[in-house]
Amino acid sequence: MILLVVGADRVDAGKTTFSVGLLERTGAAGYKPxxxxxxxxxxxxxxxxxxxxxxxxxxxxxxxxxxxxxxxxxxxxxxxxxxxxxxxxxxxxxxxxxxxxxxxxxxxxxxxxxxxxxxxxxxxxxxxxxxxxxxxxxxxxxxxxxxxxxxxxxYVPAFENLAAEIETADLAVVESYGDIARPLDALDPAAIAAVAVVEPGRARIYPGNRYCRACEVASSSPRDGYLEKRVPDVCEYLEPVDRVRLPPLGSDGRSTPELIADAYEPAYDALLDAARRV
Incomplete structure (x- = not known):
C-alpha cells in the first residue's frame, strides 16, 4: 500500500514534516523520488x-x-x-x-x-x-x-528501479517535490491507496484512485524543461473526503517525529481511513 504526500504550495508546504510524522506513526518505508x-x-x-x-x-x-x-x-x-x-x-x-x-x-x-x-x-x-x-x-x-x-x-531507469522497489513494500510513504502532483510516473497508479495534499494549516485527504484519475485530465505546466501536473490544477477536479487542520509546530516539534505524529494524529487517521476504503 502506498500513501502519497504532495504539497499545494511550491515552497514550504510542510510535506516533509507531515511525511516524517507519518513514518513514525505507521513504520512505513519512506521515499522521495x-x-x-x-x-x-x-x-x-x-x-x-x-x-x-x-x-x-x-x-x-x-x-x-x-x-x-x-x-x-x-x-x-x-x-x-x-x-x-x-x-x-x-x-x-x-x-x-x-x-x-x-x-x-x-x-x-x-x-x-x-x-x-x-x-x-x-x-x-x-x-x-x-x-x-x-x-x-x-x-x-x-x-x-x-x-x-x-x-x-x-533518469528514467533510476525512477523505474525505485518504483519497482516501492511497489513491493508492505507500506510506503512517497513524498513529492514542490507542488508536483505525481513525483514518480513509473509508479502504478493503482498502487496508490490515498493522498494527502498538505499546505500550511491543513491537509486535504483524497482516495488514491480518484486523485490519479484527476491527474490524467488536469492540464500540465512547464517546469524544469518539460511538462508536469501541478497539485492545484489536479485538485480543481476533486472534492476531498476529509479536511483536517494541522496545528503549527515549533522548531522542536518539527524535528521530533514522535511530536509530529501526536500533533497530526487526526490527519493521519483520516489518511489511513481513506486508504482502507480501497
Missing part, C-alpha cells in the same frame, strides 16, 4: 553532504532518519538537483532566469544502476563541489535536448 536544494540558501546542508563526497538534502536526510532503518538519504532519493541563485540572469537551461541548475546526482549507491552525475556545462561549478564529488565521468549537458537524452538514458 526527486529532491533539490540551493548552494546559497541551503549552504550548510550542502557542506554537510559534500564533506562526505555526497549530494543529498535535508528532506531526504529527515525521512531516512525517521524511517529508522539505518538507510542513507540517497537510498530513498534517486535524483537530487543542486541549484544556485543567478541574480544577473541565469542561462535559462531549465527555463529559469533567477537561478541556475548546477549538478544532478542520478541513481542510488548499491543498486545495479549505480550513480551518475549530470552537470550543467554552461556554468562553472564552485570549487567546493568540483573538489568534493567524483566528476571525472560526469555527463555534461548544454541544452534541453541534451538533458532530455540523458533523462531517457539514466
Amino acid at each position: 526527486r529532491a533539490g536544494n540551493d548552494y546559497w540558501f541551503d549552504h550548510d546542508d550542502c557542506r554537510t553532504a559534500l564533506a562526505d563526497g555526497r549530494l543529498y538534502g535535508k528532506d531526504a536526510a529527515s525521512l531516512a532518519a525517521a524511517e529508522g532503518r539505518d538507510s542513507s538519504p540517497e537510498r530513498l532519493n534517486p535524483v537530487h538537483r543542486l541549484w544556485r541563485p543567478a541574480p544577473g540572469g541565469g542561462t535559462g537551461l531549465l527555463g529559469r532566469s533567477d537561478r541556475e541548475f548546477l549538478i544532478d546526482r542520478v541513481g542510488r549507491p548499491g543498486t545495479d544502476l549505480g550513480v551518475t552525475y549530470v552537470r550543467n556545462a554552461t556554468v562553472d561549478l564552485p570549487d567546493a563541489i568540483a573538489d568534493a564529488l567524483s566528476l571525472a565521468e560526469a555527463v555534461p549537458v548544454e541544452t534541453i535536448d541534451d538533458l532530455n537524452v540523458i533523462m531517457r538514458q539514466r
Whole structure:
C-alpha cells in the first residue's frame, strides 16, 4: 500500500514534516523520488553532504532518519538537483532566469544502476563541489535536448528501479517535490491507496484512485524543461473526503517525529481511513 504526500504550495508546504510524522506513526518505508536544494540558501546542508563526497538534502536526510532503518538519504532519493541563485540572469537551461541548475546526482549507491552525475556545462561549478564529488565521468549537458537524452538514458531507469522497489513494500510513504502532483510516473497508479495534499494549516485527504484519475485530465505546466501536473490544477477536479487542520509546530516539534505524529494524529487517521476504503 502506498500513501502519497504532495504539497499545494511550491515552497514550504510542510510535506516533509507531515511525511516524517507519518513514518513514525505507521513504520512505513519512506521515499522521495526527486529532491533539490540551493548552494546559497541551503549552504550548510550542502557542506554537510559534500564533506562526505555526497549530494543529498535535508528532506531526504529527515525521512531516512525517521524511517529508522539505518538507510542513507540517497537510498530513498534517486535524483537530487543542486541549484544556485543567478541574480544577473541565469542561462535559462531549465527555463529559469533567477537561478541556475548546477549538478544532478542520478541513481542510488548499491543498486545495479549505480550513480551518475549530470552537470550543467554552461556554468562553472564552485570549487567546493568540483573538489568534493567524483566528476571525472560526469555527463555534461548544454541544452534541453541534451538533458532530455540523458533523462531517457539514466533518469528514467533510476525512477523505474525505485518504483519497482516501492511497489513491493508492505507500506510506503512517497513524498513529492514542490507542488508536483505525481513525483514518480513509473509508479502504478493503482498502487496508490490515498493522498494527502498538505499546505500550511491543513491537509486535504483524497482516495488514491480518484486523485490519479484527476491527474490524467488536469492540464500540465512547464517546469524544469518539460511538462508536469501541478497539485492545484489536479485538485480543481476533486472534492476531498476529509479536511483536517494541522496545528503549527515549533522548531522542536518539527524535528521530533514522535511530536509530529501526536500533533497530526487526526490527519493521519483520516489518511489511513481513506486508504482502507480501497
